[in-house]
Amino acid sequence: MGKNLVIIGGGAAGPSTAAEAKRNDPSLNITILERGKFVSYAS
Numbered sequence: 116m117g118k119n120l121v122i123i124g125g126g127a128a129g130p131s132t133a134a135e136a137k138r139n140d141p142s143l144n145i146t147i148l149e150r151g152k153f154v155s156y157a158s
Contacts, residue, residue, distance in 0.1 A: 117142040125149030 120136055122129045125147050133145045147154060 117144050119144045119146070121145075122147045125151070125154035127155045130155060 118140065120133070120143055122133055122145065129147050129149070133147055136143055137145060
């Protein structure tokens with residue numbers, strides 16, 4: 116069972132932090148919590 120990371124906030128920094136964390140530890144389980152309808156994403 117891998118480690119878990121919970122990110123609170125889906126603005127620009129949330130997904131960016133999730134991507135960086137996943138690059139550093141591919142086995143990481145990541146959950147992003149966002150109150151609004153949409154999570155920020157840029158490809």
